[in-house]
Amino acid sequence: MKESLKSLALALLVLTSIVQTGMLWYSSPSNQGNLPKLQHIPTIGHKDFQKEEIHQLAAPSEIMLHHDGEHRRILPGADHQTLIDRLHHARLENPQTIDPSPAEWKKWLDDETGLELRFRHELPVEVIQAFFQGETEIPELDTVHRIWISGEGDNNQVTVWLISDQTQTVVEGTALLQNYDEMLKLADQAAERPLKAFLNGKEGNFDEEDLKREGAVPRFVYLPPNRAAINRWSYNLEQKRQINVEDMKMILFRNPNNVEKTAISNHIDIYTDVDSSRSLRYNEQNNTMVYTNLLNDTEQELPDPREKLNTIISFMNRHSGWTGNYLLNRVETNQDNGASDFFFQLHVKGLPLYGSEPFPKWEEIRLSAQQGITHYERSLIFFSSRSGQKHPDHLPSGNEVREALKKQNADLSDVRQIYPGYHAVTRENKLELEPVWVVDFYNGKQGFLSVSQTGRDVEWTGAKLKPS
Template identity: 25%
Template sequence: MNQWLESAKTVVLNLLILISFVLTSALWNNQPQFQVIEPSAYVKSKPVPTRKMEELVTPESIMFHYGNDRHTKTYTNNGNFYYRQISEEMKKWYFTNPVSYPLTEEMWEELMHKRQGLELMFHSEVPMTVISQLFMINGDINDQMKGIDRLWLYYDEEENVVYALFISTNDKQVFRAGTAISPKDLLEYYLPLGNRLPEQIMKATRTTTDSEYPRLKRPFWEIYYLPKEPQKITKYLYNYLLVTEDELIDAYFLDPSLVRRIDERDRTVIFTDGSRSIQFQQDQQFITYTDPAFQQGRQDLSSDEKIRDAIAFINKHLGWTDDYRFDRIRESEEGGEVITFRQYLGPYPLVSVNGQHLDTITVMSEDGQIVTINRSLIDLDKYISNQEWVVMSGPELFEYLRNNRIVDTSQIKNAYLAYQAQVHQGYVELTPAWVVEVRNQPDIVVTARSAQEGGKGNGLE
């Protein structure tokens, strides 16, 4: 019996060994077919043009004052030779000990009509914290002055020095500072640059500084300039490119695969990932981006930090499709800030008509967080037609406004040349225009073509 059990064990053991060899052979000769997993294809994002604050915050024009009521003007676009010369010098300017400096009636008269100097004019008020980033200023002025819209250098003959006036038209404030600019630099280098530029007529309206105490009120003159003679500006028709839906989604959403499209009955199109959204009308080339998700923002930001944050956001989200400049910063009704950048063509700003919103990028922020941005989808490409116009001088503009009873010219606080932008099917029309700013009224836009040219008459838009 035992012998039979031993024989059975031997047979079973040999069978197991045989099965083991068979399985080993099968595994050895039948290796699994591994599938090579290709890495995901990386699609490089289209590069976008970026900007720095120092590139976007620039004066709109420079006035050269020669005394004896003589003034000339140059615009500050980068291609302008005169501006390039002055801007190189601006990097060296140094201002010291700024102090409040209310001007008397006599001091205003001397400054406007007699003194030689150089005046940098901004389109609107620029916060003082931003000005302090653009120029070297030794002294505490940021807490005493919110911002300025002009920086006026003038030569004091009695002291043989050059002073700088920081002027705020909004707050009717004037601060004076010493400068490192020598009289020789101002009189023999800066002023000769503008000697052959178009002459301007100074327009000035007398007001008073804001004070609840009459005895503390001081005269304050609101000043702007108009060309003495007609000048030539080119009217353009521009082809344009549109930002595509894919570019929009890539620019504003972290994960494009989560974005869905919603088409409303009123032809509104919405792209959303459940948090952020882009909204636009199908017949309008203009978007509103909204990010309502609250994130821990930075408190007590200075104006220059808020502007830098807005610029950084635009740099990362679609960039600057055309030439823009800082326009203004203001408080919103909700308590945040609204920061506007305006589009330019050469030296002239664009102004839109019929609510087309071609002319600006507007950023709204709250507690340091960007919550909304409004911008055009149109990118000017190449001009397809151009026509040189002779545009109205300052005297002709005022005569036109009076004769057509458009506005009381004594209530005008500023007037400047611009391009009126109108979008048509397949092209954008850029027409030279006068923008007239009137106290307590909306701006008036007037076609700038001079009647003396013998062409199409002027028109109120």
């Protein structure tokens, strides 16, 4: 019995040693087999809409060509892009604050030939700097609303005015624009029909008194003398395209495998990663999403909006997040964290799109960036611009606009700016993009003027109260 036990013990010892050897042999080194794989980032939009540089993304919604008292609008498109790109090759030099006299303004309006880049809102001066080469310091200017480029084209030397309507400040500099004449020719080709300039509701032939009354920097509004022909676009709602929230998850989280989904209501899910620094709130009903990255938010703020925009460009290009021609509309300071929120406006056929009735937030993308993207808010619905059907339509004439404003107990002196755009409405299972005059009042309210469906009247939508 004892001998058998000894033999058994020896056999077990040998067996154990062999098993142990085998285990050690095969277990070392350990293979962390189920490692996350490299993941291709899904792309959701079309590469055509990608913006490579700030000046492309922050391009003005309109460029006005002024020539011998004639004012013509150049809407975003290929030529618009070319003009901006050419401007980008110029280096701004000797910028200094000036205080133009009413005579100079009059001259500028009536006689000068030049291009006026009109932004919808005041943009940080650093963003404007990105339109030029180099890092030229621009004094006494925080924001810029317009850029005025004029000159005779001698030695391609042009004068550049950076105008802030908000602070009534003008900074003048010079720039060397290669083939400036060609630029003007291109602008001439691209520009639409001439418009009439209005100042404080007065139409044309402004004297110095008019200009002096306006202030240091006069703000002109341009309207067509007659109805302007423009296409209306309609899209089948079935043609809408939806971004998969799972794709967004893949895009937005470093390790999508570690993301947890939490349903906080019937229509709202929140996706968070392990350390909860990132979250994605998905509203299934509205098809909207809001992504925040608190970790990036807490880090030191980047001082320069250009860096933020570059971050945004990299980020959006990486997943082809621009599902249309989005251009920087405005930069707002977040009241909660003091960060800069960048709002990008969708432009269809060169015109900004308004009206979020059918699909909330689909016309605008909001992005914030610090070390990385801290906030990303958008609709998950988009339409391919190629799928629309066009119908001829018109924009009301200048007089119709003035009449319509009168009906709203307002006039052009209340209007900060007025520009063409599309207003989205749904009719009979179709998304209709109606051409409208977008009217921004000084009080911040906004309204839309369009030709009625009968073609006889002008319809007003938007702000109803008299702005005062």
